[in-house]
Amino acid sequence: MTEDPANYRTPRLPADIARCPGVGAExxxxxxxxxxxxxxxxCxxxxxxxxxxxxxxxxxxAILTFSCEWEIPSP
Known part of the structure; x- marks a missing residue:
């Protein structure tokens, strides 16, 4: 991900949609x-x-088969 933080807007979702920390490794x-x-x-x-x-x-x-069923892709 090579986004310039100065041009990045935080996406918004309604409060009733659960958030996810994601899964990543350093x-x-x-x-x-x-x-x-x-x-x-x-996501x-x-x-x-x-x-x-x-x-x-x-x-x-915990396990993904092909993709996350809960993913909401960003535009």
Whole structure:
């Protein structure tokens, strides 16, 4: 991910859509330092801010077959 933080807008989702921390591993070779699991890098559940104390945090799926069934791809 090579985005310029000065031009980056935090995505927004309604408070009733659960957020997810994603699954990643540290990798100093990559920009940003994290190797995200397929789909996690651009998923809105991970990227969107938490604007309410009532927003739930979900646990990422333990196993993916082809893709995450809960992924909300960013535009």
């Amino acid at each position: 990798d100093p070779e990559l920009p940003g330092g994290i190797a995200w699991r397929e789909g996690c890098e651009r 809105l559940r991970r990227l969107a801010s938490i604007d309410s104390e009532h927003t739930e945090i979900m646990t990422p799926p």
